[in-house]
Amino acid sequence: MKTNTDSLIFDLDGTLWDATATVARAWNKAREQVDFEVQKITQYDIRSVAGMQHDLIYDKFFPDLTGAQKKELMEVSGRKEMELLKKDGGDLFTGIKEALEYLHNNYKLFIVSNCQDGYIEAFYEYTNLGNLFQDYECSGRTGNPKGDNLKDIIQRNNLQQPVYVGDTKGDYEASLVAGVPFVYAAYGFGKTPDYTVYLKSPADLKRLF
Known part of the structure; x- marks a missing residue:
C-alpha cells in the first residue's frame, strides 16, 4: 500500500x-423538548447504529413516530448534539x-x-x-x-x-x-x-x- x-x-x-456518550446525552435532552413520547437512548444504542445514514437511524429507533415527529426530533436532537459536541466532544x-x-x-x-x-x-x-x-x-x-x-x-x-x-x-x-x-x-x-x-x-x- x-x-x-x-x-x-x-x-x-x-x-x-x-463520541457516543455525548451523542446519547444530547438525544436524551432532546426528549425533554418535544411534546410526544420518545424512548430513552443509551450509549450502547448509539454505538449499535454507527455507520448508518443519519436520517435512517430515526427510522430504526422510532418506527412508531410520524414523519413530522421524526423531523422535529431530528432538528431538536441535532441542535443539542452540536451544542454538546463542541463543548464535551468525544x-x-x-x-x-x-x-x-x-x-x-x-x-x-x-x-x-x-x-x-x-x-x-x-x-x-x-x-x-x-x-x-x-x-x-x-x-x-x-x-x-x-x-x-x-x-x-x-x-x-x-x-x-x-x-x-x-x-x-x-x-x-x-x-x-x-x-x-x-x-x-x-x-x-x-x-x-x-x-x-x-x-x-x-x-x-x-x-x-
Whole structure:
C-alpha cells in the first residue's frame, strides 16, 4: 500500500473517535423538548447504529413516530448534539492523533461519514485536527449514501489511489461502491467479515503506510 496510495479517506465514528456518550446525552435532552413520547437512548444504542445514514437511524429507533415527529426530533436532537459536541466532544482513539500527524506528511487525508451536517466541523473544532484534512463529506449535507460521497471526494480532489479506512460492514460496502481498497479498523464499533487489511490499533496505520 505504501507504494501506490496517494490519499487516505477516514470514517469518523468508531474510526477516529468515540463520541457516543455525548451523542446519547444530547438525544436524551432532546426528549425533554418535544411534546410526544420518545424512548430513552443509551450509549450502547448509539454505538449499535454507527455507520448508518443519519436520517435512517430515526427510522430504526422510532418506527412508531410520524414523519413530522421524526423531523422535529431530528432538528431538536441535532441542535443539542452540536451544542454538546463542541463543548464535551468525544474521545480520540489512543494513537490516532499521532498516526494522523504522521500520515499528513506523506498523504492527502479526508473524512467521509454518514453523520449529520455540522458533525465533522464539530469534530474539527473540539480536537483541533481540522488542519490535517483537505476535504470532507457527509450524508447530512448531500443526502447521499456513503459510497456516493466517497466517489464525490475522489472526483473533486482528483485522487488517483485512495484507500478508505472504516470500522463497519457499511464502510466496506461503501468502498466497493467507490471502487477503492478498504482498511478495517478492528478496534472500532462494528464488525465486518470482509476487508483487505485490518488495524488492531490506530498505531498500525504508521506501519502500513
